[in-house]
Amino acid sequence: RKEVEQDPGPFNVPEGATVAFNCTYSNSASQSFFWYRQDCRKEPKLLMSVYSSGNEDGRFTAQLNRASQYISLLIRDSKLSDSATYLCVVIYNTDKLIFGTGTRLQVFP
Amino acid sequence: ETGVTQTPRHLVMGMTNKKSLKCEQHLGHNAMYWYKQSAKKPLELMFVYSLEERVENNSVPSRFSPECPNSSHLFLHLHTLQPEDSALYLCASSQEGTGDPYGYTFGSGTRLTVV
Numbered sequence: 238r239k240e241v242e243q244d245p246g247p248f249n250v251p252e253g254a255t256v257a258f259n260c261t262y263s264n265s266a267s268q269s270f271f272w273y274r275q276d277c278r279k280e281p282k283l284l285m286s287v288y289s290s291g292n293e294d295g296r297f298t299a300q301l302n303r304a305s306q307y308i309s310l311l312i313r314d315s316k317l318s319d320s321a322t323y324l325c326v327v328i329y330n331t332d333k334l335i336f337g338t339g340t341r342l343q344v345f346p
Numbered sequence: 347e348t349g350v351t352q353t354p355r356h357l358v359m360g361m362t363n364k365k366s367l368k369c370e371q372h373l374g375h376n377a378m379y380w381y382k383q384s385a386k387k388p389l390e391l392m393f394v395y396s397l398e399e400r401v402e403n404n405s406v407p408s409r410f411s412p413e414c415p416n417s418s419h420l421f422l423h424l425h426t427l428q429p430e431d432s433a434l435y436l437c438a439s440s441q442e443g444t445g446d447p448y449g450y451t452f453g454s455g456t457r458l459t460v461v
Contacts, residue, residue: 245386271447280436280452281389324389326447334447336389 241337258340260325261307273324315344352453367422369437377442378420383434427460
């Protein structure tokens, strides 16, 4: 079983739509959780942290379910500029980031 | 310059060539990393250097040889590569011990093609 699993997509959605991605992780000792964004042929960039209580940053909402070992990312009112690959990242040993394969999002006009 | 700089941005090499990838960080970090990103695969951590000492080597073939001469520079020496080694190679740096990805900075990567 992969350490971090994501649906690769692509998710094709129209502008203005709401889209959600899930990610599951296998190691129950995982400590911290994050979503990264990676544009085509560029390096990954940190998008937001994920907390048990859930957190929101503008149109983006991230949630963590430790019991079921999954995290989610919800994007509301999708913009064309949201088109990218979204990487789920888990840390269970200080400084060691474990990446998922990423979920590709394509927003169309 | 600021951040993490990688050179070259693109590299095409034959299977018998020897080349090196370079990474430089200007953030005062004490840990540096090499990652490999192949198509449809997650980023794979290859090597970790902490305070210029290699602390992790994730079963990487010996045709990849890292070097960390000081805390600001990291190299990846390549020789007799295979076509399946074609990938995006990303360097990153962090201040070790913080467990803080907000301080974990990636370079733009070197896109390597082995022909």
